[in-house]
Amino acid sequence: MTSRTPARTSRKTAGRPVTARLHGIDAARGLALLGMMATHLLPTFESNADLTPTWIGLTFSGRAAALFAVLAGVGLALSTGKHKPLQAPDLSAARRGVALRALVIAAVGLSLGGLEVNLAIILVHYAVLFLCVLPFLGMGLKQLCAWAGGWIMGSPVLAYLLRPWLLAAEPPMQLGHNPSWEDLSTPASLLADLFFTGYYPVFQWLSYLLVGLIVGRLVLGRAMVPVVLLVGGSIVAVLARTLGVTAMESWGGRAALEELLNSPGYPLESVLQVNLTGIAQEGSWWWLASAAPHSATTLDLLHTSGVAVAVIGACLLLGRLAEWVDVDLLLPLRGAGAMTLSLYTVHVWVVSGFYLKPLPAGWTEDGMYFAHAASAVIVGMVFVLRKWRGPLEWLAHAANRAGRGELRPSVR
Template sequence: MRERPTGNPSAGPGSAARRAPRRLVGLDAARGLALVAIMCVHILPMSYAATGRPTVTWILFPGDSPALFALLAGTGLALTSGGRRPLRGRAMTAARAGIAVRALLLLVLGLLIGHLMPPEPPAYNILIYFAVFFLLALPVLGLGPRALFLGAAVALVAGPLLLHFVGDALPEFSSYNPTFVTLVTEPLALLGQLLLTGTYPALPYLAYVLAGLAVGRLNLRRRDVQVRLVVVGAVLAVTAKLVSRQLLYAGDVYTRLLFSDPDLTAEQLESLLTYGPEGRLPTTSPWWLVLTTPDVNTPFSVAWSLGVGLAVVGTCLLLARRHAVWLLPVAAMGAMSLTLYTAHLVFLSFELFYTAPALWLVASLTLSVLFALAWQRAFGRGPLERAMNAVVGPVRRAVARTPAQGSNR
């Protein structure tokens, strides 16, 4: 689900390859937590049957777990393209080629999974969106952390605004889980879905990816950097939530939203504020952009989820300094999140979990942890991660060895 810190190919003719950096257990643990959270959201119910109120799972996890995945994807892209010192020249070209191939493989895998999903799917597949995230990140791989954080701030505002003002003009898509058939029959609708109108639209999500790239350009082994991630993330999340609620309830925004659509009732608005809209957020008023409801992709919701993600990454890195052994189960899951997330989607496609969701969740998490620990001890990299690297690695090495145009032989 993300670019792994696999080390760099040869830096070019006549240059020695850099050594692959030791894995950061904290990053794997954060990725594992995101996987656990998204499994909880997919399997457990949204509300309690007796009261109709949202479950603890729905209060804590929706919207933030995909954002954390996207943030960590950006961090992985940074680590695989040089870390604190971005690659240059032929080495960066090789890194970009590898990322482009990885994006193509994720797109193919995502479209294949789309064929397995029923018409009313139990989950929406994020892999096809990751393919677009990776491609959009290619031009900015060489930037430093300041420029990347600035780009993330721009995307945080511009992406949601484009979604609000332009989304209705784009063609409607027919499936939340596209397939190869969709790619052929609805290419423009699919492009609009991946960029703006889908569940995890790439342009708003670019804020997470760019912020993750910036984080990956920092020295993540330093304690002060880890603490700053926690503090900045917490301040960003709390500020976004407080300002949003102040505008919504202390001002007259709630009333404006209620009367922005004559067909909208107070009950429907309350449901939307709790669970999110069915489909995309209404565009009847620009005041919809102040919400922090899960998956609405407004500036405030993106800022909230980005802050939560930064705080989680910083906290996991801090915990890993002294308690790495206690993080091993969730870190092992995070180290092979592509394999486990794919297996999770395949399991969901059979729709077996509706009868006993809590039992199925416990079984899924237990099997995932046991498999991840056993496989990592025996083979290291996860099955799909190994297969993807088997394709990407030779491409990177081949590009790295190719002489630059016009160079002397």
């Protein structure tokens, strides 16, 4: 959420200037931010009694966060050579920069983890993903495709085998809350939660960054690349989701899992559509046949990655359209997308202020979401028009430059 698309050399294409940034990438990041805010502030089920999924749950749950992670990979690819990966010694310097930037993100996430808030904060997991992807930054497209395919297929199986063993430990190796500074005193439980037993399992989620690296290593300036991303991502997303639903509803998967849970009346059908977090996915290989949001199965990873890639392609196409009509159509989204770390942090802090408290008189959940989203859009537009970095983006950028050795004092 902190990576800013690097500047491109100004040139002309068909008589029109090419923008200094790939505005579509920032717009997609802004869309992901607004989507995550929606899942935080608006109900994903109709009520506790009637667990019928809402359109918010059906649209954004699992997909907005995955889009963030895929865009992290895109940003890392763009900052490490685009379609020509950096090689040593530049690659080593870039890795140091990414590592220091990850530490900044982790520090922010651990600080937010001390707040009392009913949100699953992604920042510490996000930072660990940055560190885990370092070995892949020098790879080309073929290698990345092989690794991404293997990781998407294999990591859910390994996690399925390891997770019960971690949860059976005494005490269980699971935090049950957002990672905070205090959890550094129990590193084993912290790492187990981050990688396998927590809300955003890094072990499987590394797949998203690998997919993002693949997208970022493409020549995004070519005319057909956004179209391929939009069409290809949509096809993968539909096929994965269709296969998951078929496995659950037509091949007997849901019936087998309901029998395993042995909880009459439990709305497993609704949960499979919105969020599988909180259910111990063990005791049956049928869990791996689901495409449920936040299940981190192969089909879930394929579906959400496909959605993310399609959204990126659509945003890049809108950026092309904006250049053609000479109107900045993406400004509201790209402004927020250029400073997501700062905006996300403020969003979480504000939400924590209402934890276990009623909304102010006259406010509704819809109104609260509109206030957060509108504030993010307005602040983002001001910053991008003034060519300012967000405060936390500035800090992360400085850490990145320090890691690359670009902050050396001048010699007189």
